Amino acid sequence: MGQEFRIIVLIKQVPDIEKVRFDVDTGRVDRSSAPGETNPFDLHALEAGLQIKERFGGSITIISMGPRQAESSLKDALARGADRAILLTDPRLAGADTIATAKALAATIKKLGRFDLILCGEKTVDGDTGQVGPEVAELLEIPHAAYVCEIREVTRESIKVVSDMGDKYLYELKLPALLTVTRELNSPRLPTLKGLLRAKRAEIEIWTADNLLEYASIDQLGFQGSKTRVTKVIIPGVEHRKGIILRGDDAVKKISEVILREVLRR
Amino acid sequence: MSDILVYAETAGSAIHPVTFELLGKAGELAERLGLKVSSAVLGYNISDEAPELIYHGADKVYVYDDERLRDLNVISYKNVLVRLAREIKPEIFLLGATPWGRSLAPRIAAALDTGLTADCIDLQISEDGRLIQVRPAFTGNILAYIETTSKPIMATIRYRVMKKPPRDPDRRGEIIARKPEGIDEEWVRCLGKISEKRVSLADAEVIVAGGRGLKRKEDLRLLEELAGLLCGVIGVSRPLVEEGWISKDHQVGFSGNVVKPKLYIACGISGSPQHLAGMRDSNMIIAINNDPSAPIFRYADYGVVADLYDAIPKLIHSLTEAMSREGRSSRRA
Ligand SMILES: Cc1cc2nc3c(=O)[nH]c(=O)nc-3n(C[C@H](O)[C@H](O)[C@H](O)COP(=O)(O)OP(=O)(O)OC[C@H]3O[C@@H](n4cnc5c(N)ncnc54)[C@H](O)[C@@H]3O)c2cc1C
Ligand SMILES: Nc1ncnc2c1ncn2[C@@H]1O[C@H](COP(=O)(O)O)[C@@H](O)[C@H]1O
Numbered sequence A: 001m002g003q004e005f006r007i008i009v010l011i012k013q014v015p016d017i018e019k020v021r022f023d024v025d026t027g028r029v030d031r032s033s034a035p036g037e038t039n040p041f042d043l044h045a046l047e048a049g050l051q052i053k054e055r056f057g058g059s060i061t062i063i064s065m066g067p068r069q070a071e072s073s074l075k076d077a078l079a080r081g082a083d084r085a086i087l088l089t090d091p092r093l094a095g096a097d098t099i100a101t102a103k104a105l106a107a108t109i110k111k112l113g114r115f116d117l118i119l120c121g122e123k124t125v126d127g128d129t130g131q132v133g134p135e136v137a138e139l140l141e142i143p144h145a146a147y148v149c150e151i152r153e154v155t156r157e158s159i160k161v162v163s164d165m166g167d168k169y170l171y172e173l174k175l176p177a178l179l180t181v182t183r184e185l186n187s188p189r190l191p192t193l194k195g196l197l198r199a200k201r202a203e204i205e206i207w208t209a210d211n212l213l214e215y216a217s218i219d220q221l222g223f224q225g226s227k228t229r230v231t232k233v234i235i236p237g238v239e240h241r242k243g244i245i246l247r248g249d250d251a252v253k254k255i256s257e258v259i260l261r262e263v264l265r266r
Numbered sequence B: 001m002s003d004i005l006v007y008a009e010t011a012g013s014a015i016h017p018v019t020f021e022l023l024g025k026a027g028e029l030a031e032r033l034g035l036k037v038s039s040a041v042l043g044y045n046i047s048d049e050a051p052e053l054i055y056h057g058a059d060k061v062y063v064y065d066d067e068r069l070r071d072l073n074v075i076s077y078k079n080v081l082v083r084l085a086r087e088i089k090p091e092i093f094l095l096g097a098t099p100w101g102r103s104l105a106p107r108i109a110a111a112l113d114t115g116l117t118a119d120c121i122d123l124q125i126s127e128d129g130r131l132i133q134v135r136p137a138f139t140g141n142i143l144a145y146i147e148t149t150s151k152p153i154m155a156t157i158r159y160r161v162m163k164k165p166p167r168d169p170d171r172r173g174e175i176i177a178r179k180p181e182g183i184d185e186e187w188v189r190c191l192g193k194i195s196e197k198r199v200s201l202a203d204a205e206v207i208v209a210g211g212r213g214l215k216r217k218e219d220l221r222l223l224e225e226l227a228g229l230l231c232g233v234i235g236v237s238r239p240l241v242e243e244g245w246i247s248k249d250h251q252v253g254f255s256g257n258v259v260k261p262k263l264y265i266a267c268g269i270s271g272s273p274q275h276l277a278g279m280r281d282s283n284m285i286i287a288i289n290n291d292p293s294a295p296i297f298r299y300a301d302y303g304v305v306a307d308l309y310d311a312i313p314k315l316i317h318s319l320t321e322a323m324s325r326e327g328r329s330s331r332r333a
Helices: A040-056 A068-080 A098-112 A132-140 A193-201 A249-264 B018-033 B047-055 B074-088 B099-112 B217-229 B238-242 B273-279 B295-299 B308-332
Strands: A006-010 A013-015 A021-023 A028-030 A036-038 A059-065 A084-088 A117-121 A144-154 A158-165 A167-174 A177-181 A205-207 A228-234 A244-246 B003-008 B036-043 B060-065 B092-096 B116-120 B122-125 B131-137 B142-148 B153-157 B174-178 B188-195 B206-210 B233-236 B263-267 B284-289 B302-305
Touching: A006 A040, A006 A098, A006 A132, A013 A068, A036 A040, A036 A068, A040 A059, A040 A068, A040 A117, A040 A144, A040 A177, A059 A068, A059 A098, A068 A084, A068 A193, A084 A098, A098 A132, A098 B099, A098 B116, A117 A132, A132 A144, A132 A177, A132 B099, A144 A167, A144 B074, A144 B099, A158 A177, A158 B099, A244 A249, A249 B263, A249 B284, A249 B302, A249 B308, B003 B018, B003 B047, B003 B074, B018 B036, B018 B047, B018 B092, B018 B122, B018 B153, B036 B047, B036 B074, B047 B060, B047 B174, B074 B099, B074 B188, B092 B099, B099 B116, B099 B153, B116 B131, B131 B153, B206 B217, B217 B233, B217 B308, B233 B238, B273 B295, B284 B295, B284 B308, B295 B302
Parallel strands: A006 A059, A006 A117, A059 A084, A084 A205, A117 A177, A144 A177, A244 B302, B003 B036, B003 B092, B036 B060, B060 B174, B092 B153, B116 B153, B206 B233, B206 B263, B263 B284, B284 B302
Antiparallel strands: A013 A036, A021 A028, A144 A158, A158 A167, A167 B188, A228 B142, B122 B131, B131 B142
8 A cells, every 4th residue: 555644633722612701791702711622523523533544544633723722632632643733823823714714724734745634623613614624625626525424435545425414415525535524423532541641742843824835825814814804792692581480380381371372373 | 787696505406495585685685785686506407496586586597407416516516606706796695504505605715715704694784885794603602793805795694594585476587597617527426315304493483302301212202292282393402312312303502403493492401502502593482491590591481490291291281271272262263
């Protein structure tokens, strides 16, 4: 068998969404209120990569763009079995929307050279867009499949996957290709003790915008390269709910009246 | 005059209903911004559907009817739509935020090097005539107002948040048959649909949803009975899908279905942010939970603090009685 199978996994560190504080009055999201964790969907992307590597050999490179503290997510990925980790971190990359993010990630991938498969999460829990993966695929001019819930077959030339778009479709993609994966795809393994020790010693490679200039100009990146602007954020309250709490014997009767009145009669 | 372009999604031969909602919204925006509404439909044997797009608000419909577009091939579809967008240079380009739309749109946006806003629930026009896109983020915890600085302004729009316009069969427009170019038969092959969605939660008017408050898989029958009574369908929180009690089609939430029924009854569901992200916009929410501090109560119109095993059978009983009384009285009337 010729060259090694090269897998790239795109990972983002996100705030633990259960702990973030949202200020209803000011519309502020206080990211510092929550510890960072790896975007849950991305762990499934990594697991898919690890399983393919187990079968084919090869290597897994993790790429993440974010602030310096995202290093902990990269260490965690190494502890789970990834081989190499690159953190893109630079104030000039900050404030990127999906297209500017995709350009930075695509430039990084181009710089790394040959690859066979790129794995992403279905979406992030903070951005919620699911756009970065397909955008990276377009920029690299490779096919992609989104919402992958099953990987049926992998060869050196192609991959067969099931895409869950409500109805499920079987697709065959020529490699190199990109997949965005759902949480149904697999159950992510935990780091092993050996992995943790290895990760502790391992270096996270830190790249800045300067590393990307061969493949992207500075005005395509970060806030400057973004084509969308968030002009306002509101934290939707729940005021429009009646908030009537019922207990005891009468509760069911009342609810049944409400249901009949509001829903069945219209 | 320049256009608002609406992609008409087809799965098989039928047009996805989100398309008509988009045409309605596009018509509204077009009137205020002095634009026209165009639509593009791709597929095989879909030409007969094109007039429907006009009846719902399109002024012009570009039809790409070709056997090679029968399957949803993301590269072919992207190539065709990118060519069209380069030719007609729309101001605004809207797609449904269905899974297919959300897979296709970002490729088009990247090819056109333009901004794309995902999963919008509202489009507004500012006083000075700029388009403002409103979308949930942070797992549905916030609403972000977004403006795009490039053209076309692209957005995917959630199903069932915009109003479907009335169908007007007297409406006239232009239908333009086109030959697709840029068909890909090499990079992606669709080997077929391997399973159909069993329920469409997004279309349901009533959803009776169960969570970890249910003790056994068999107890879903209790919810089925209630749902049956209300002509509704069963929804669940994610753990029940993970347990293998029911298929993922039934999952409500951030990584499942986003729903907006007339009535959502949450039974034994705590109200995690990921669950709320899928149902918080329901018209009416009723929660049944035995823990008075469960977060779901803060999002409910009516909260019943009770054991669901006690409350639901009583509710079924009470509804059945009331309905048979109704039946009798309406016969008399
Ligand atoms: C990335 C990510 C995506 C996710 N996506 C989703 C998603 O799409 N949908 C989703 O639902 N979850 C999702 N989750 C999981 C989510 O975080 C919660 O774990 C889940 O929603 C909890 O389900 P639950 O409310 O049924 O269970 P629990 O939180 O355990 O709540 C059970 C509730 O039942 C009540 N109860 C117990 N017994 C009774 C009784 N006899 N009568 C009445 N009430 C009773 C309890 O008081 C409790 O409030 C996701 C998580 C992550 C990290
Ligand atoms: N800053 C980032 N660094 C690395 N990967 C990212 C980044 N942002 C998004 N991704 C990848 O793209 C997927 C979709 O993200 P999003 O479009 O933000 O919902 C994520 O699950 C990641 O795999």
